[in-house]
Amino acid sequence: MPRSKKTRHPLVDAASCAPCGPALDLNDHIATKIAIFANRLSRAASRFYRERYGIGVVEWRLMMFIGRTSETRANHICDATDLDKGAVSRSLRVLQGMGIVSVREDGADSRRHNVALTAKGRALHDRMVPLALERQRELVAGLTAHEVETFTRLIDRLQAKVANGHPVAAGALPKRPASPRSSLRRAPRRDESPRRHAAAPRG
Numbered sequence: 001m002p003r004s005k006k007t008r009h010p011l012v013d014a015a016s017c018a019p020c021g022p023a024l025d026l027n028d029h030i031a032t033k034i035a036i037f038a039n040r041l042s043r044a045a046s047r048f049y050r051e052r053y054g055i056g057v058v059e060w061r062l063m064m065f066i067g068r069t070s071e072t073r074a075n076h077i078c079d080a081t082d083l084d085k086g087a088v089s090r091s092l093r094v095l096q097g098m099g100i101v102s103v104r105e106d107g108a109d110s111r112r113h114n115v116a117l118t119a120k121g122r123a124l125h126d127r128m129v130p131l132a133l134e135r136q137r138e139l140v141a142g143l144t145a146h147e148v149e150t151f152t153r154l155i156d157r158l159q160a161k162v163a164n165g166h167p168v169a170a171g172a173l174p175k176r177p178a179s180p181r182s183s184l185r186r187a188p189r190r191d192e193s194p195r196r197h198a199a200a201p202r203g
Contacts (some may be wrong), residue, residue, distance in 0.1 A: 053124065059100075062081065063095065063121065063125050071115065072115055073113065073115070074088060074112070095121070099121070101121050102117075
């Protein structure tokens with residue numbers, strides 16, 4: 001008796017692919033593209049620093065902020081890094097447990113806590129800064145200095161339009177102060193002469 005042939009059904013019903021109203025192409029959606037880009041950068045950075053130093057990208061971000069001064073307040077960290085209090089608190093506990101930061105109550109207000117890098121934390125911070133700058137140079141190596149500058153300014157302008165997660169009305173947006181961007185300068189290509197690279201605009 002001949003075996004009956006099984007009918008193969010398509011994985012996706014053709015009817016489900018028919019237009020059903022307005023559609024959004026996420027490939028052209030700026031917020032989604034930025035979110036995906038940021039997620040990939042964060043995952044790569046977290047993997048990099050965790051393998052070498054046992055800390056994740058949030059702990060790294062806190063260390064970079066705290067390392068800019070001798071001491072800072074925990075609430076300042078939340079504001080500057082755009083992280084919620086829970087994430088900052090958990091990461092500070094991790095760093096404190098590793099002996100990287102010290103946390104003490106503010107003498108004037110016991111509800112406030114001052115945070116500083118320990119000697120061990122400062123030494124680790126100073127080793128990680130050159131690595132972070134090198135990773136950034138590798139990231140933008142395929143861009144010109146002008147492209148990097150333009151990209152940074154566009155991000156600043158879009159960021160200035162968002163307050164508490166909601167777009168604000170367009171108006172007089174704050175201008176980015178002119179400052180040297182040595183950390184964003186792309187690495188010179190092998191076929192570029194030293195003179196040409198030196199003359200490149202700051203990016």
